[in-house]
Amino acid sequence: MCPTPTTAATTDRPKRTQGQNWITPKKRLAIYLRDGFCCAYCGKGIEAGVTLTLDHLKPYSLGGAISDHKNLITACLNCNSARGNRSLKAFVEVSAAYHQREGQEVLAYIRRQVRRVLKTKVAGEMLAQRGSCRKVLDEVQGGRPV
Numbered sequence: 001m002c003p004t005p006t007t008a009a010t011t012d013r014p015k016r017t018q019g020q021n022w023i024t025p026k027k028r029l030a031i032y033l034r035d036g037f038c039c040a041y042c043g044k045g046i047e048a049g050v051t052l053t054l055d056h057l058k059p060y061s062l063g064g065a066i067s068d069h070k071n072l073i074t075a076c077l078n079c080n081s082a083r084g085n086r087s088l089k090a091f092v093e094v095s096a097a098y099h100q101r102e103g104q105e106v107l108a109y110i111r112r113q114v115r116r117v118l119k120t121k122v123a124g125e126m127l128a129q130r131g132s133c134r135k136v137l138d139e140v141q142g143g144r145p146v
């Protein structure tokens with residue numbers, strides 16, 4: 001299982017969305033793969049030691065789709081927590097400035113990423129080989145090629 005904290009962005013959602021069962025490990029991994037195991041907001045990758053999470057672009061509590069990959073982007077725990085329930089635009093404006101990035105570029109990157117095709121088959125094979133999403137992430141973090 002991937003290390004998805006139940007704090008931060010998920011705290012004010014209805015109970016059924018808490019924990020990790022709102023998305024399959026395969027889909028979660030496929031989205032991490034799609035996004036290169038990097039946080040969309042600060043740009044840090046898993047090799048930098050950050051904990052990866054999935055952030056809902058349009059929060060579920062505001063009507064966003066719960067597990068549609070087009071509504072999900074890879075975010076590190078720090079950024080996901082920092083966003084809370086702010087709108088994507090409002091958060092990116094602040095966080096991009098903080099991380100000395102261009103907000104427009106961050107938003108453009110996110111728009112590009114969500115349109116990409118998910119490699120769920122590849123993710124499924126990785127899960128089958130390594131046994132769990134956690135083990136795949138450990139390998140990526142350890143610098144081993146995936």
Ligand SMILES: [Zn+2]
Pocket residue numbers: 039040041042043044075076077078079080
């Ligand atoms: Zn981040």
